[in-house]
Amino acid sequence: MSQPTIAAKEPKVIELEPGTYYWCACGRSKNQPFCNGSHEGTDFEPVAFDIAEKQSVALCQCKHTKNPPFCDGTHDSL
């Protein structure tokens, strides 16, 4: 398995409305932290996740979190 591209060494904190979202796992998307189709041709697939209630979340942009799509602090050790 190849390594993902580190889009940023910090999470993106954003408020999301209820709905389904696709987190970029490859790190190549220009629409971080969301998928824009740039994973095509790589080993990566986006991670779908559901937000039930409007809430603020910290989404991983380093792509090395063990708890995708959420930041787990791993970016501090990269």
Ligand code: FES
């Ligand atoms: S941004 Fe990836 S673990 Fe924090």
